[in-house]
Amino acid sequence: MIPKAEAKNIWVLAEQRKGKLVNVSLEAVGLARNLAGSSSQEVWAVLLGKDVAGLAESLIQAGADVVLLAEDDRLAGFRDDPYVDYLTHLVGVYKPAAFIIGANSTGKSLAPRLATRLGTGLASDCVELSWDQADGLVATRPMYGGNVMATVLCPEARPQLASLRPKSAPRPVPDPSRKGRIEKADLSGVNVRDRVRLLEQVDTAGDQVKLEEADIIVSGGRGVGGPEKFSVIKGLADACKGAMGASRAAVDAGWVPYTHQVGQTGKTVSPKVYVACGISGAIQHLAGMKSSDIIVAINKNPDAPIFKVATLGIVGDLFEIVPMLTEAVKKEMG
Amino acid sequence: MRIVVSIKQVPETTEVKIDQAANRVDTEGLTRIINPYDTYALEEAIRIKEASGATVAVITCGPEKADESLREALAMGADEAFLLSDPAFDGSDPVATAYIVARGIEKCGPYDLVIAGRQAMDGSSGQVGPSLAEELGVPTVSFVRKIEELKDDYIRVQRMTDDGYDVLEGPLPMLITVVKEINEPRLPSLKGLMKAKRVTIPVWSAVDIGVDPARVGPAGSPTKLSKVAPPPPRAGGEMLEGTPEEQVRKLVARLKAAKVL
Numbered sequence: 297m298i299p300k301a302e303a304k305n306i307w308v309l310a311e312q313r314k315g316k317l318v319n320v321s322l323e324a325v326g327l328a329r330n331l332a333g334s335s336s337q338e339v340w341a342v343l344l345g346k347d348v349a350g351l352a353e354s355l356i357q358a359g360a361d362v363v364l365l366a367e368d369d370r371l372a373g374f375r376d377d378p379y380v381d382y383l384t385h386l387v388g389v390y391k392p393a394a395f396i397i398g399a400n401s402t403g404k405s406l407a408p409r410l411a412t413r414l415g416t417g418l419a420s421d422c423v424e425l426s427w428d429q430a431d432g433l434v435a436t437r438p439m440y441g442g443n444v445m446a447t448v449l450c451p452e453a454r455p456q457l458a459s460l461r462p463k464s465a466p467r468p469v470p471d472p473s474r475k476g477r478i479e480k481a482d483l484s485g486v487n488v489r490d491r492v493r494l495l496e497q498v499d500t501a502g503d504q505v506k507l508e509e510a511d512i513i514v515s516g517g518r519g520v521g522g523p524e525k526f527s528v529i530k531g532l533a534d535a536c537k538g539a540m541g542a543s544r545a546a547v548d549a550g551w552v553p554y555t556h557q558v559g560q561t562g563k564t565v566s567p568k569v570y571v572a573c574g575i576s577g578a579i580q581h582l583a584g585m586k587s588s589d590i591i592v593a594i595n596k597n598p599d600a601p602i603f604k605v606a607t608l609g610i611v612g613d614l615f616e617i618v619p620m621l622t623e624a625v626k627k628e629m630g
Numbered sequence: 631m632r633i634v635v636s637i638k639q640v641p642e643t644t645e646v647k648i649d650q651a652a653n654r655v656d657t658e659g660l661t662r663i664i665n666p667y668d669t670y671a672l673e674e675a676i677r678i679k680e681a682s683g684a685t686v687a688v689i690t691c692g693p694e695k696a697d698e699s700l701r702e703a704l705a706m707g708a709d710e711a712f713l714l715s716d717p718a719f720d721g722s723d724p725v726a727t728a729y730i731v732a733r734g735i736e737k738c739g740p741y742d743l744v745i746a747g748r749q750a751m752d753g754s755s756g757q758v759g760p761s762l763a764e765e766l767g768v769p770t771v772s773f774v775r776k777i778e779e780l781k782d783d784y785i786r787v788q789r790m791t792d793d794g795y796d797v798l799e800g801p802l803p804m805l806i807t808v809v810k811e812i813n814e815p816r817l818p819s820l821k822g823l824m825k826a827k828r829v830t831i832p833v834w835s836a837v838d839i840g841v842d843p844a845r846v847g848p849a850g851s852p853t854k855l856s857k858v859a860p861p862p863p864r865a866g867g868e869m870l871e872g873t874p875e876e877q878v879r880k881l882v883a884r885l886k887a888a889k890v891l
């Protein structure tokens with residue numbers, strides 16, 4: 297824990313995977329920029345990795361005032377130990393008031409360890425963050441599968457940690473005229489326990505758009521009826537340059553792999569458009585997609601609960617509607 | 631090998647009432663179950679026991695009635711159970727909860743592997759597992775979808791990532807959190823439930839496990855829940871009428887107007 301009176305500036309973890317910044321980090325930089333507003337707080341992007349200095353400029357263009365560059369071989373691929381050890385050191389040296397970390401598989405693992413190490417509080421998987429003169433970071437996070445929204449404060453301990461759900465803040469438009477500085481972190485003499493080794497990184501998603509990062513998600517449920525028939529769903533997802541999702545019923549039936557499952561026991565997504573095809577809209581499914589901007593439901597049962605949350609509903613046979621929609625989208629996208 | 635599984639008892643549903651006057655979530659009267667994510671943790675531990683002869687201990691921090699969930703875990707195949715219960719623990723945030731559970735785990739004996747769920751269905755924070763590892767001073771791998779190899783002092787696992795999975799190895803003792811993909815949990819057997827009824831489960835208070843009272847409960851928690859509210863209602867939905875062709879045409883027009891196409 298660092299003294300409240302000495303803590304200043306809003307930090308963001310700039311995470312990169314294989315040399316590319318992850319989207320939620322850029323979203324967090326843009327959000328931090330808004331939080332800092334016109335106050336005297338600076339936005340610092342903490343860039344960890346090996347040979348990653350080239351990414352600093354895009355963080356500045358996204359809204360960072362300072363890029364804190366921490367480069368070390370041990371930071372090449374994510375492991376909790378070196379990340380937490382180095383971040384603890386940096387927090388101790390520079391004393392940030394708040395630290396925002398993306399709530400993806402890296403951040404969800406790292407942030408709680410960091411909170412306990414620093415003796416401070418963490419609001420995890422936040423969908424909204426605001427700044428208050430008196431309280432600093434004010435975090436809004438869903439509980440009970442999105443049926444309750446909680447406002448979480450961290451009144452005394454600093455830095456205030458928050459992890460931010462991907463897609464809950466807009467991705468900032470790069471501003472090439474923005475100026476910032478790069479601060480090279482001195483990592484010498486930091487005691488790093490490096491207990492876990494990374495043997496292999498397997499990319500099963502390949503070139504496909506990742507669920508968490510997609511602007512448009514097309515999901516299929518039990519109504520799709522079989523593994524081959526999922527090509528109808530995939531076809532629309534591809535035409536939209538989006539990702540394919542599924543309900544648990546479709547996953548449990550073995551039609552699509554678990555990595556596509558949306559819902560309480562799957563992934564939580566928040567795209568611009570979520571198209572639910574042949575999905576009834578059980579509460580556990582809604583828990584994973586209810587915060588999407590636009591929900592489109594295609595279902596042959598007019599009483600399906602999904603229509604209660606849908607922005608736009610079509611009562612009809614998905615095998616009739618979806619291929620027609622795919623063709624129309626292809627035409628629109630040129 | 632001794633494995634400790636950290637579980638939480640949660641309401642069976644996420645459709646809870648919000649008591650807006652008291653600014654709290656009302657879960658009174660709801661059936662309580664083992665957090666579904668924790669059943670994967672339990673199942674994995676029991677499978678290791680069946681395959682290579684480990685001892686499985688299960689621990690929870692919660693009210694006295696959390697005892698039922700521990701008995702259910704015994705009925706699934708766990709060997710020992712420990713309940714951390716003290717009014718002083720009520721209202722602990724995840725950082726404080728991890729501190730309590732860590733001291734409980736240390737009191738219940740030496741361990742090689744700690745398994746936690748990915749997150750609890752109620753608070754949905756997903757913090758207690760990694761925080762617990764930090765409190766215990768052991769390495770962590772979160773979101774484990776498969777244990778590839780396990781030896782007396784070594785583990786190799788697959789960790790689910792946003793792009794696929796990572797393969798990681800490290801020394802024991804270690805803490806892992808697990809995801810649904812790892813297994814299909816069994817149900818507790820009737821015979822097991824009968825037997826579990828007769829087991830005496832130690833109940834430990836703050837004093838028993840030697841926690842610092844200043845680090846537990848609302849006052850000892852770094853975060854405060856300042857407000858609970860229902861989610862903002864979604865804007866009224868619209869049904870697109872007409873023939874399938876018309877419906878599709880309307881939909882495309884709406885998506886274009888919203889600048890998503």
Ligand SMILES: Cc1cc2nc3c(=O)[nH]c(=O)nc-3n(C[C@H](O)[C@H](O)[C@H](O)COP(=O)(O)OP(=O)(O)OC[C@H]3O[C@@H](n4cnc5c(N)ncnc54)[C@H](O)[C@@H]3O)c2cc1C
Binds near residue numbers: 516561580595
């Ligand atoms: C602890 C727990 C966790 C869970 N976690 C999840 C989770 O993470 N994600 C999840 O999705 N579920 C989850 N579930 C399961 C959830 O309760 C539902 O069972 C599941 O979501 C149902 O999937 P579905 O909508 O695809 O199937 P169904 O409920 O069977 O609905 C199928 C729908 O398809 C429609 N349909 C059929 N044919 C057509 C057609 N040709 N054209 C158009 N529409 C058609 C039907 O009208 C129906 O509405 C969980 C359950 C529990 C108990």
Ligand SMILES: Nc1ncnc2c1ncn2[C@@H]1O[C@H](COP(=O)(O)O)[C@@H](O)[C@H]1O
Binds near residue numbers: 636667727745753
């Ligand atoms: N009160 C508790 N007692 C024991 N273990 C817990 C408790 N709360 C959470 N856990 C463990 O930590 C995981 C994550 O919980 P949470 O951080 O509350 O989402 C759960 O799946 C459990 O394995």
